[in-house]
Amino acid sequence: MNDFNLDQKYILNTYKRLPIEIKKGRGSYLYDINNKKYLDMFAGIAVSSLGHHHPKIIKAIKKQSKNYLHLSNYYTSKTSVALAKKLVEHSFASKVFFTNSGTEANEAALKLVRKYGKTIDSKKTKIIALHEAFHGRTYGGLSLTGQPHYQEAFKPLIPDIIHIQRNDVKALETVVSDDVCAIFIEMIQGESGVQPLDSDFINAINIYAKKHQFLIVADEVQTGLLRTGKLFAYEHTNLVPDILTLAKSLGGGLPLGAMLVSRLYEDILKPGDHGTTFGGNPLSCATGLVVMQELSNSKMILAVQDKSEYLFQQLENLKSKYPVITEIRGKGLMIGVEVGQKALDIQVKAYELGVLLNVTHQTVIRLLPPLNIHKKELDQFINIFESILKTV
Ligand SMILES: Cc1ncc(COP(=O)(O)O)c(C=O)c1O
Incomplete structure (x- = not known):
């Protein structure tokens, strides 16, 4: 066989x-x-x-595997610290949380924005996402993914997520309120056929996020890390996200994801609020560092x-x-x-x-x-x- x-x-x-x-x-x-x-x-x-x-990825794997492959989150590791520093130096963010995949990076972002909402008002739990978006397959990622054919068989999903059509400013206006804690967007929707967000829609997101104090989460799992010709796709626009998620190319072929968080929100998640056994694995971060060194050049x-x-x-x-x-x-x-x-x-x-x-x-x-x-x-x-x- x-x-x-x-x-x-x-x-x-x-x-x-x-x-x-x-x-x-x-x-x-x-x-x-x-x-x-x-x-x-x-x-x-x-x-x-x-x-x-x-060759640099293979070299990094060999070098790291001579020291250790896994330590646990009880210890800091040289490669994860170096990669986090590099991501911060090249983005809007001040801190990073590492995961193993894109969907897990979005789960982390979901938890952060819900907790952020609760710090303002117990009703501030609503999340806006877009039809035809793709944010992953775990329950959080799936609930954000505005595609019924992926969702239907697995309902009920996470509540309080409202989907609107991409680039529909009027639809956005009808769903924004002080009860919204975040909007999740892909700057270019990948899975739905490479569909970019237009500048009117991006401007409206910027305006309403400020007005209603909700966070902008850019899912750059696919668009990030130079894929669109800039290190991050948001750099093509006047939008600066509060949170950005990465995965896919970050680990250079090894599983690695990340949530990047801006200074204002870096203290929302406290010790014990979130964690992962393998996220930020020293080996994946060693190859991730090569990826960042090469792609930020x-x-x-x-x-x-x-x-x-x-x-x-x-x-x-x-x-x-x-x-x-x-x-x-x-x-x-x-x-x-x-x-x-x-x-x-x-x-x-x-x-x-x-x-x-x-x-x-x-x-x-x-x-x-x-x-x-x-x-x-x-x-x-x-x-x-x-x-x-x-x-x-
Ligand atoms: C934009 C986007 N977000 C999230 C994901 C999910 O990533 P993963 O498959 O690593 O969980 C994908 C995967 O295709 C994606 O394209």
Whole structure:
């Protein structure tokens, strides 16, 4: 029995696996058990931002594993302190809470904002979130995720969460009040097809958050860490969040999430209020430090912006030639290409031709390549993508 069949036999059937068995990854490529080489255009859904088997990540793992892998939260650890310092130095935040995943970072944020609300008024418990948002699969994350098909079977969910349509200022106006303790947003909604928030909506959030004293939580699990061409996606706007959540690429391939908190709210959670056994694991923080060092480097930032411009240009060229592409959205190297019902066909043809693509929201090819992808690799993608567009 091959691993694909063993997977079906022994692992709960909650994922749609692609019929490919990967043996190893190097740079922007994955290799299957028959040594077929695939250009990885979604990097483990925005996790492997430095590509696969990055030498500095491997070195950090070796170095840290010589000392210790786990200590427990009774001790401080050098790598987690260094990573927290780096995150604070490069953001609005003054302190960090580490988790293992994005959904757990959002759980931490949920607890913080509810406690914040209670410090003002026992009725200040309402949370605004957006339809088509994605914030994770645990009960808190799922309750925030405004997508009935993920939620329905698991109700009742966490109460007092109100969903409104993204970019609908009028809807926002009808739900804001002093009873709201927070709004959760993704600057660009990833899972729902790379859908950005517009500036009118962002301005309105800023105004109402001040007026009604509610906190702005930016879920940058997908958009964060240079994915959109700036270290954090909020930097493209005039919005500065009170809390920001990260995960995905933060650990360089190891599980790591974080909640970043601004100075005003850094003391809301007290000893004993929240915790996790593995969150901020010394090994994940060692690789996280490499990720932050690489991605906060100004040369790297400029290179991502340059590659983004190039890729958008190439995609726009294809759009003008092939009507199957109806829209191209996104920022940096987080790009959604709307192709309607052809998305899954394109995905299958692409992996036959050695390119791995992600499809989200059924109709959108979501490009999330490694941030250090080379231009010639982008050319390879464009050439193969065009050869497929000719046939669909
Ligand atoms: C914006 C956003 N938030 C939260 C999550 C959940 O992260 P995790 O799967 O690490 O729990 C995801 C995962 O795709 C995400 O895209």
